[in-house]
Amino acid sequence: MKTIEDLGDLRGKRVLVRSDFNVPLDGTTITDDGRIRAALPTLTALLDAGARVVVTAHLGRPKGAPEAKYSLAPVAARLGELLGKPVALAEDTVGESARATVAALQDGEIALLENIRFDPRETSKDDAERAALADDLAALADAFVSDGFGVVHRKQASVYDVALKLPHAVGNLVLNEVSSLRKATDDPARPYVVVLGGSKVSDKLGVISNLLGKADRLVIGGGMLFTFLAAKGYSVGSSLLEADQIDTVKGYLAQAEKDGVEIVLPVDIRVGDSFAADTPVAVVPADQIPDGKIGLDIGPESEKLFASKIVDAKTVVWNGPAGVFEFEAFAGGTKAVAQALIDAGTAGAFTIVGGGDSAAAVRTLGFDESGFGHISTGGGASLEFLEGKTLPGIAVLED
Numbered sequence: 001m002k003t004i005e006d007l008g009d010l011r012g013k014r015v016l017v018r019s020d021f022n023v024p025l026d027g028t029t030i031t032d033d034g035r036i037r038a039a040l041p042t043l044t045a046l047l048d049a050g051a052r053v054v055v056t057a058h059l060g061r062p063k064g065a066p067e068a069k070y071s072l073a074p075v076a077a078r079l080g081e082l083l084g085k086p087v088a089l090a091e092d093t094v095g096e097s098a099r100a101t102v103a104a105l106q107d108g109e110i111a112l113l114e115n116i117r118f119d120p121r122e123t124s125k126d127d128a129e130r131a132a133l134a135d136d137l138a139a140l141a142d143a144f145v146s147d148g149f150g151v152v153h154r155k156q157a158s159v160y161d162v163a164l165k166l167p168h169a170v171g172n173l174v175l176n177e178v179s180s181l182r183k184a185t186d187d188p189a190r191p192y193v194v195v196l197g198g199s200k201v202s203d204k205l206g207v208i209s210n211l212l213g214k215a216d217r218l219v220i221g222g223g224m225l226f227t228f229l230a231a232k233g234y235s236v237g238s239s240l241l242e243a244d245q246i247d248t249v250k251g252y253l254a255q256a257e258k259d260g261v262e263i264v265l266p267v268d269i270r271v272g273d274s275f276a277a278d279t280p281v282a283v284v285p286a287d288q289i290p291d292g293k294i295g296l297d298i299g300p301e302s303e304k305l306f307a308s309k310i311v312d313a314k315t316v317v318w319n320g321p322a323g324v325f326e327f328e329a330f331a332g333g334t335k336a337v338a339q340a341l342i343d344a345g346t347a348g349a350f351t352i353v354g355g356g357d358s359a360a361a362v363r364t365l366g367f368d369e370s371g372f373g374h375i376s377t378g379g380g381a382s383l384e385f386l387e388g389k390t391l392p393g394i395a396v397l398e399d
């Protein structure tokens with residue numbers, strides 16, 4: 001892959017950068033700016049080289065049309081603070097405002113285009129639609145730098161198709177991520193334990209079939225645990241459930257047993273009456289979640305169980321919070337998992353935390369980042385990388 005240096009003299013050149021600025025927000029307040037900080041080395045290198053930097057990024061999952069709550073305005077403001085220079089925010093993605101904003105850039109200045117997922121072509125399954133958006137993006141730039149590691153597993157216009165239209169290079173963040181993650185893919189020290197959770201259940205269930213052939217143990221928390229409990233025949237109340245995946249999960253359980261891979265499920269669950277910070281909390285056995293109750297975290301016995309299944313590992317990969325850590329009463333499971341990774345690391349394990357929310361959880365719950373071997377900005381992307389899959393956003397950069 002070509003690097004930024006391989007793009008030659010960038011003074012006066014318009015460089016389009018795909019970053020992952022999908023940060024957690026409370027209203028318009030960014031609760032963790034880790035992904036913005038992670039983008040700084042590439043952006044600073046380009047600005048210092050005199051490039052006119054145009055950044056494209058997404059926030060959340062808007063449905064192909066502008067929605068105020070998914071505006072990148074808070075990101076533009078925070079990025080400006082971190083860079084110490086103004087970041088012009090275009091009001092649209094590739095339209096009149098984007099063209100005018102880019103045309104007004106001087107050497108060493110930076111602009112951010114509005115949320116690229118406001119354009120339905122970004123995530124279209126139709127190659128021609130994505131290519132048309134890539135043409136519009138390419139018209140705004142002379143070169144493309146791919147630096148949004150958290151989205152390199154997505155075959156989307158601003159990640160994949162635009163690289164086919166412009167001279168391109170890999171950014172520093174993607175390079176760093178790949179070299180750190182390789183430590184866990186190339187002959188991992190064993191036991192190799194993968195801890196899964198979070199809310200992107202269908203995305204992450206998909207990685208399990210491959211991980212069964214690689215990991216020694218899978219520890220399942222977060223939103224996905226309920227599909228496992230349902231596959232074992234337990235009722236899950238009103239918890240997050242992917243009913244159409246129950247048979248698939250039954251297949252994983254059978255496969256794991258056959259291959260000798262241990263699947264660790266919680267034995268107790270913290271439940272609430274509603275998805276709210278102040279809902280009354282109860283702890284129930286994992287096989288007896290009452291009707292109407294919502295499972296929002298693993299319970300205290302499960303915290304101990306999970307910790308015991310993590311601390312003896314020599315390689316640990318964790319993606320997805322064990323519970324709704326944003327609500328204090330449901331942060332215990334995620335804290336226990338984070339602490340267990342730190343303890344495993346102290347005992348010599350190589351530990352990886354992946355994912356926008358998991359990395360944010362580690363920081364906002366007060367853990368020291370230096371206690372982990374690598375904190376990846378990508379959850380789904382790091383899991384697919386560890387599965388050994390070809391990631392479209394990386395493959396397209398290879399010559």
Ligand SMILES: Nc1ncnc2c1ncn2[C@@H]1O[C@H](COP(=O)(O)OP(=O)(O)O)[C@@H](O)[C@H]1O
Nearest residue numbers: 198199200222223296323324355356357358379
């Ligand atoms: N039991 C649960 N029910 C619903 N959401 C959950 C549950 N456990 C965790 N979550 C949510 O999962 C979200 C993160 O999921 P995800 O995006 O998959 O992780 P990451 O960004 O680390 O890859 C968090 O916002 C958290 O509140």
Ligand SMILES: O=C(OP(=O)(O)O)[C@H](O)COP(=O)(O)O
Nearest residue numbers: 022150151355356378379380381
């Ligand atoms: O937050 C992200 O991924 P992650 O939750 O797997 O870390 C990325 O920005 C990708 O977002 P997407 O899963 O909506 O494509």
